[in-house]
Amino acid sequence: MDKPTNHKAWFLVLPVLVLVAFSAVIPLMTVVNYSVQDTFGNNRFFWAGLEWFEEMLRSERMWNALGRQLIFSATILAIEVPLGIFVALNMPKRGVWASVCLVLMSLPLLIPFNVVGTIWQIFGRVDIGLLGYTLDRLGINYNYTQNAVDAWITVIVMDVWHWTSLVALLCYAGLQSIPDAYYQAAKIDQASRWKVFRYIELPKMAGVLMIAVLLRFMDSFMIYTEPFVVTGGGPGNATTFLSINLVKMALGQFDLGPAAAFSIMYFLVILLISWVFYTVMTNLDRKGG
Amino acid sequence: MPDATIAQPRRSLALPRVNTSAVVMTLYLLFLMLPIYWLVNMSLKTNSEILGGFSLWPQEPTLRNYRVILTDASWYMGYVNSLIYVCMNTVLSVVVALPAAYAFSRYRFMGDKHLFFWLLTNRMAPPAVFALPFFQLYSSVGLFDTHIAVALAHCLFNVPLAVWILEGFMRGVPKEIDETAYIDGYSFPRFFVKIFMPLIASGIGVAAFFCFMFSWVELLLSRTLTSVNAKPIAATMTRTVSASGLDWGVLAAAGVLTIVPGALVIYFVRNYIAKGFALGRV
Numbered sequence: 001m002d003k004p005t006n007h008k009a010w011f012l013v014l015p016v017l018v019l020v021a022f023s024a025v026i027p028l029m030t031v032v033n034y035s036v037q038d039t040f041g042n043n044r045f046f047w048a049g050l051e052w053f054e055e056m057l058r059s060e061r062m063w064n065a066l067g068r069q070l071i072f073s074a075t076i077l078a079i080e081v082p083l084g085i086f087v088a089l090n091m092p093k094r095g096v097w098a099s100v101c102l103v104l105m106s107l108p109l110l111i112p113f114n115v116v117g118t119i120w121q122i123f124g125r126v127d128i129g130l131l132g133y134t135l136d137r138l139g140i141n142y143n144y145t146q147n148a149v150d151a152w153i154t155v156i157v158m159d160v161w162h163w164t165s166l167v168a169l170l171c172y173a174g175l176q177s178i179p180d181a182y183y184q185a186a187k188i189d190q191a192s193r194w195k196v197f198r199y200i201e202l203p204k205m206a207g208v209l210m211i212a213v214l215l216r217f218m219d220s221f222m223i224y225t226e227p228f229v230v231t232g233g234g235p236g237n238a239t240t241f242l243s244i245n246l247v248k249m250a251l252g253q254f255d256l257g258p259a260a261a262f263s264i265m266y267f268l269v270i271l272l273i274s275w276v277f278y279t280v281m282t283n284l285d286r287k288g289g
Numbered sequence: 290m291p292d293a294t295i296a297q298p299r300r301s302l303a304l305p306r307v308n309t310s311a312v313v314m315t316l317y318l319l320f321l322m323l324p325i326y327w328l329v330n331m332s333l334k335t336n337s338e339i340l341g342g343f344s345l346w347p348q349e350p351t352l353r354n355y356r357v358i359l360t361d362a363s364w365y366m367g368y369v370n371s372l373i374y375v376c377m378n379t380v381l382s383v384v385v386a387l388p389a390a391y392a393f394s395r396y397r398f399m400g401d402k403h404l405f406f407w408l409l410t411n412r413m414a415p416p417a418v419f420a421l422p423f424f425q426l427y428s429s430v431g432l433f434d435t436h437i438a439v440a441l442a443h444c445l446f447n448v449p450l451a452v453w454i455l456e457g458f459m460r461g462v463p464k465e466i467d468e469t470a471y472i473d474g475y476s477f478p479r480f481f482v483k484i485f486m487p488l489i490a491s492g493i494g495v496a497a498f499f500c501f502m503f504s505w506v507e508l509l510l511s512r513t514l515t516s517v518n519a520k521p522i523a524a525t526m527t528r529t530v531s532a533s534g535l536d537w538g539v540l541a542a543a544g545v546l547t548i549v550p551g552a553l554v555i556y557f558v559r560n561y562i563a564k565g566f567a568l569g570r571v
Contacts, residue, residue: 005397012392013404015385016448023445024411027422090313102559104318107325109562110551112506114523115544122331123324128339128537130327161324166566173563211567222415225508243417243509250421251513263418274410281570285460 028267034260052261062262064237065245072241073220076159080216083160084167085209089201091172105165117229120158124230144231148238151231155239158226163219167212174208175201207284214277218270242266325548332541339537354542364543367522370436371505374519377440379500382447383455383493390455391481395467408449412568419445420513427514436519439511440504447500450568454499457569458492491561498558499565502551522547 038048056062087105092098108116124144126132135142144154178200186196224243227233233240233248240248246266250259331339332354333347358364392398393405423442424433432438466488470480486493512524526543558565 003395003397007398009392009396009398009401012388013398016389016408016452017404019381019385019441019444020408020411020448023423023441024414024419027419027426030422030425031418087313087317090310090317092310092314099556099559101314101318102562103555104321106555106559106562107548107552108321109566110502110506110548110555111325112508112523112547114508114526115547118526118540118544119324119328122537122541123327128331128343130323130345133343161321165321169563170567173567208563208567208570211570215566218413222417224415224417243415246415246417247420247509250417251424256421259421266415267418270413270415271410274406274413277413278406278409281568284570 031260031263031267034256035264038257048257052257053265056258056261056265059258061237061245065240065242068238068240069221069242072156072223073217075156076163076220077213077216079156079160080164080167081209081213084164084212085171085205087164087168088171088175088205089197091168093176102169105168108162109165111162113225114229116158116162117226120154120161120226121230124154146235148235151235151239154230155227158230159220159223162226163216167209167216170208170212171205174205178204207280207287210280211277211284214273214280218273218277221270221273328541328544331537332545334538336536336538354538355546357539358542358546364522364525364539367520367525368546370515370519371511371521371523374436374439374443374511374521375501375504377436378443378447378504379497381440382444382451382500383497386448386451386455386496387486387493388481390452390459391485393452393456394459395464405452408452409568412446412449412453414445416446416507416509420509423510424513433514434516434518438514439519439521442510442514443504443507445510446507447503450503451496451500454496454565454569455489455492457564458489458495462488495558495561495565498554498561505547505550 035052036048036050038046038051091101111119123129124132124142126136126143132142132144141147142150144150182200183196186200191199222243223241224247227239227241228244231239233244246259246262249255249262330346333350333352335349335351335353338344338348393401419442427433427438427442432441462485466484467480470484475484508521508523511521515521515524522543526540526547555562564570
């Protein structure tokens with residue numbers, strides 16, 4: 001779409017700019033400020049240069065948190081994306097059942113993050129939770145507060161429960177945009193189910209699927225509340241992901257310098273992924289007209 | 290129907306396919322609903338029943354847990370506080386986002402692409418990065434523990450969200466409508482309110498819904514920025530978990546009540562859920 005150039009449009013954007021600048025730029029500058037200074041309390045600060053950055057890069061705790069974070073994000077993507085596509089392919093195309101599915105599937109997406117945590121915290125308990133109780137009765141030794149593997153499984157299943165619907169709904173939206181003529185043509189050609197998926201559905205879904213993957217990656221990359229409520233980052237540090245680690249550092253121990261340096265590196269990663277996201281989006285816009 | 294498949298072996302390829310879809314969806318929805326059912330189930334039990342034995346449904350259903358929440362000010366004020374800042378944030382976000390989204394969808398101007406991208410990065414920014422600076426910023430300007438502080442903080446991700454969603458809807462409105470209105474002598478504000486806004490009414494509704502939702506589900510910032518007067522329901526719940534950890538029934542009831550606002554309006558936005566989550570694209 002070609003748009004006329006009009007610099008006066010800036011006035012329309014100005015309120016957003018001011019508001020977001022107030023809630024994003026000023027805090028971010030504070031973070032930058034802390035990242036290069038040291039304090040001994042009393043609000044007296046000393047120039048520390050890149051010391052904190054070096055410290056963070058050497059910090060085993062941060063690398064461990066990053067490692068756990070990457071494993072977590074990779075795992076949930078590996079489960080949620082195929083499962084989401086699979087569910088989307090099986091959703092009813094239209095009618096009452098389509099609406100029912102849409103509503104029920106959206107429900108977990110709209111539950112406050114900490115309530116998601118609470119639900120699974122209860123659900124997984126051996127004494128009062130359906131899941132924990134059932135597993136216990138089946139003779140499986142399951143305890144997410146003591147056992148690191150169980151904690152991981154709980155957190156991952158929780159995320160799959162929480163967000164697979166997002167992938168499914170996006171793919172469903174992509175599938176809905178395929179004209180019936182495509183399927184009819186495939187039927188005439190006697191294409192197999194796999195071929196229909198590979199050459200008709202998948203290419204049409206590629207754009208939305210990319211959005212879904214990026215959104216899931218970003219959101220899982222900054223996951224905080226859900227695992228925090230369920231496991232509190234434990235047992236030990238087993239489920240301490242990047243955000244939990246950061247909050248522990250910044251608000252728990254008030255290690256401002258390292259926390260700020262860490263925040264900035266965290267933010268740079270986010271910036272990079274946002275850029276990929278933006279490129280995908282604009283390409284999609286151009287294709288969609 | 291096992292005998293049906295045996296009786297018609299040649300159709301066995303086609304027949305189960307219809308069924309598998311239904312089976313897959315049933316299993317998936319069951320997986321989604323079970324934990325929620327369990328929460329509802331627990332909220333209707335007494336604590337002695339929860340801890341005393343194991344039952345799939347409440348043996349002696351009670352509304353006591355809900356009564357506790359609705360009569361205790363420290364509980365229900367959590368809902369009131371949440372609703373206040375969420376509504377403030379929703380109105381604020383949508384109002385400032387409307388003109389901006391119009392500008393992005395209709396005009397090219399200096400730095401527009403950079404600005405649009407910058408907004409996106411704020412939607413993607415981890416709240417954990419902002420928690421501490423927000424705390425200090427709002428403390429220093431005397432806004433700590435007020436509703437407006439949380440409402441402003443949530444603008445960080447909701448304003449970009451609203452701009453992106455609204456832009457997505459506005460690009461679908463033909464430009465000829467704007468041009469005709471200007472030729473007819475409409476001023477920009479009058480055109481925008483009288484003609485343009487009704488055209489994208491569903492878009493505004495969807496944007497408002499998502500701002501409401503994301504502000505409602507967010508806990509980290511709202512908990513960091515409040516202590517007593519503006520404490521959101523989500524934070525009230527965490528307190529109960531960590532402090533006593535015993536009143537499971539009330540905790541479950543509180544959880545159920547937080548799901549209600551989303552569940553009430555979800556039917557109206559069901560066809561836009563994907564679009565909203567994908568920032569107005571799809």
